[in-house]
Amino acid sequence: MGILSKKFLLLIGLVLLMAVLISIPFFATDYWMTLLVLILIYTVYASGWNLFSGLTGYTNFGLAWFIGVSGYVSSILIADYQWPWIFAWPMGALFISIVSIGVGYILLRIKGVYFAISMVALTEGTRELFGTGYLEPITHGGKGLPFVAGIPLSTLYWSILFLAFVTIFICYKITSSKFGLRLMAIREDEQAAETLGINTTKAKILAFTLSSFLVGLGGAIHCTYQNYIDPNYAFNIQLTLTPIVMTLFGGIGTVFGPVLGATLFTFIHEILWAELTLLYMAIFGGILMALILFFPQGLLGWMKERGILPKIRKI
Amino acid sequence: MTNFLETLIRGLMLGSLYALVGMGLTLVWGVVGIVNIAHGEFVMLGAYFAFWTFSLLHLNPLVSLVLSVPIFFLIGSILHKRMTERLTHAPELSALILTFGMSILIWNLAQFFWTNTYRSVSYLTGNFLFLGLTLAKSKTISFFLALGMTIALFTFLKYSKIGKGIRATSQNSEVALVCGIDTKKMRTLTFGIGIGLAGAAGVIVSLQWVIFPQMGGSYVSKAFAIVVLGGLGNVQGALIGGLIIGVLESLVTQYMSAKMAQILPSLIILIILLLKPTGLFKR
Numbered sequence: 157m158g159i160l161s162k163k164f165l166l167l168i169g170l171v172l173l174m175a176v177l178i179s180i181p182f183f184a185t186d187y188w189m190t191l192l193v194l195i196l197i198y199t200v201y202a203s204g205w206n207l208f209s210g211l212t213g214y215t216n217f218g219l220a221w222f223i224g225v226s227g228y229v230s231s232i233l234i235a236d237y238q239w240p241w242i243f244a245w246p247m248g249a250l251f252i253s254i255v256s257i258g259v260g261y262i263l264l265r266i267k268g269v270y271f272a273i274s275m276v277a278l279t280e281g282t283r284e285l286f287g288t289g290y291l292e293p294i295t296h297g298g299k300g301l302p303f304v305a306g307i308p309l310s311t312l313y314w315s316i317l318f319l320a321f322v323t324i325f326i327c328y329k330i331t332s333s334k335f336g337l338r339l340m341a342i343r344e345d346e347q348a349a350e351t352l353g354i355n356t357t358k359a360k361i362l363a364f365t366l367s368s369f370l371v372g373l374g375g376a377i378h379c380t381y382q383n384y385i386d387p388n389y390a391f392n393i394q395l396t397l398t399p400i401v402m403t404l405f406g407g408i409g410t411v412f413g414p415v416l417g418a419t420l421f422t423f424i425h426e427i428l429w430a431e432l433t434l435l436y437m438a439i440f441g442g443i444l445m446a447l448i449l450f451f452p453q454g455l456l457g458w459m460k461e462r463g464i465l466p467k468i469r470k471i
Numbered sequence: 472m473t474n475f476l477e478t479l480i481r482g483l484m485l486g487s488l489y490a491l492v493g494m495g496l497t498l499v500w501g502v503v504g505i506v507n508i509a510h511g512e513f514v515m516l517g518a519y520f521a522f523w524t525f526s527l528l529h530l531n532p533l534v535s536l537v538l539s540v541p542i543f544f545l546i547g548s549i550l551h552k553r554m555t556e557r558l559t560h561a562p563e564l565s566a567l568i569l570t571f572g573m574s575i576l577i578w579n580l581a582q583f584f585w586t587n588t589y590r591s592v593s594y595l596t597g598n599f600l601f602l603g604l605t606l607a608k609s610k611t612i613s614f615f616l617a618l619g620m621t622i623a624l625f626t627f628l629k630y631s632k633i634g635k636g637i638r639a640t641s642q643n644s645e646v647a648l649v650c651g652i653d654t655k656k657m658r659t660l661t662f663g664i665g666i667g668l669a670g671a672a673g674v675i676v677s678l679q680w681v682i683f684p685q686m687g688g689s690y691v692s693k694a695f696a697i698v699v700l701g702g703l704g705n706v707q708g709a710l711i712g713g714l715i716i717g718v719l720e721s722l723v724t725q726y727m728s729a730k731m732a733q734i735l736p737s738l739i740i741l742i743i744l745l746l747k748p749t750g751l752f753k754r
Contacts, residue, residue, distance in 0.1 A: 269567060281741065
């Protein structure tokens with residue numbers, strides 16, 4: 157009875173939270189809506205990053221590459237080919253996940269720091285390439301591509317809310333599945349995992365592609381929300397770093413850590429940006445260092461250690 | 472023909488400077504096991520060091536060069552002792568993100584205090600005429616300074632007792648420890664030497680180019696390409712790699728476009744990591 161009622165209460169709480177989140181566009185002001193949209197976008201980014209890097213231990217410094225390529229494909233489809241957004245977004249995400257299969261197949265053989273560097277190199281190389289004259293007929297070069305998708309803010313909010321729910325659900329399912337266990341085995345000791353009969357290459361590529369699809373979908377929505385895209389904006393290193401900081405802040409390798417991190421960090425970002433615009437980036441760097449030195453397990457990991465939360469993988 | 476020769480020599484001069492930055496990075500990476508993304512920021516700090524001592528104290532940049540090495544060595548050793556030494560046994564991701572944070576912190580503080588103004592040290596101007604080739608004075612002098620630093624580093628690593636200890640730690644830290652080498656001290660010294668080299672490279676950079684807070688990024692991306700080309704922890708490889716990258720950049724800028732030259736480091740990193748991840752040269 158005890159456990160059942162606890163589960164029941166949790167379910168009711170979840171349904172209530174969902175109802176509140178879904179009904180927010182009917183009463184919230186535009187300021188809170190934009191803030192919530194940003195929180196949800198970063199939740200998708202952070203969870204997507206955590207899904208691959210948090211579980212396999214391969215540091216992906218190419219999140220901006222996922223976002224940029226998918227954002228470009230969907231923006232070009234909307235602006236130049238007049239596709240409706242509902243088809244353009246999945247198309248961008250599909251494109252980046254297909255490219256990611258190929259890239260993952262080639263790059264995931266590289267281990268550790270080298271993988272991180274090669275992903276940075278890939279992002280920077282693509283950014284420069286999209287800005288050159290060679291691709292100008294398609295990407296509009298370095299001057300960027302402004303467009304109007306004509307989506308009301310509430311529709312955008314519901315789409316990103318839906319995506320965030322799906323992302324969290326997928327992460328939740330994966331961490332408590334055999335596939336998740338395989339990925340964590342790769343993180344702990346890849347050679348041992350291979351010896352035990354895990355097809356590590358397949359598992360890594362699958363996780364990489366899934367992560368690229370979710371982040372790419374988020375990136376497509378992000379670019380539509382901004383109504384503008386250019387190489388420096390879409391492939392900005394900040395788009396890679398912010399979700400990583402959020403994940404570390406909330407707790408790497410956990411399901412709800414990235415969600416918590418994205419929510420809290422977006423508020424911190426708002427306050428810092430408003431109060432200390434010039435020093436914002438310096439403080440950001442300082443926070444990054446402090447997290448690694450003094451708080452490596454993150455908020456959720458800390459709560460698990462203190463016994464506030466149970467030590468189970470599902471959280 | 473003279474045009475081509477001049478481009479080639481410019482490339483070698485550029486390459487000697489890149490090699491100085493790359494050797495520091497590869498040394499720290501090989502011995503300490505930490506990828507210092509903030510390495511380029513110390514080049515920037517070195518350049519500003521030369522600028523401020525030149526404009527406020529009217530110090531000759533060559534004197535600042537001599538001063539910069541011990542100062543940056545001290546900064547590096549203290550940073551390592553207080554901070555990065557804790558991460559020697561932590562996962563690679565930790566050190567990577569820590570130094571990334573350090574890089575962001577340093578260049579943004581530099582931007583906050585010194586603003587985005589482009590500055591330069593106008594110490595050596597004019598050209599040398601040599602066998603019908605026109606060579607900028609500042610670049611020629613810089614080349615010989617970088618060469619001198621490189622020779623000093625090689626002599627130190629090859630013949631001095633500490634140098635031998637550093638090489639032993641790089642080859643096998645555990646066996647070195649068993650043989651009575653204080654590997655912890657060697658790691659601290661190496662980190663200091665790496666930062667000292669970056670600072671000295673910064674002073675040399677200030678002689679020939681404008682300096683601004685974000686300049687570190689381009690040096691660190693080239694240094695990464697150099698480390699990947701030369702092989703991790705391979706100092707000789709880094710020297711050759713630096714010269715190759717300098718010459719390639721000079722040729723591509725001259726005969727293709729400056730934009731292509733910017734893609735070059737990324738392209739080299741990707742190609743080498745795919746084809747020969749251990750680098751081009753044997754240790």
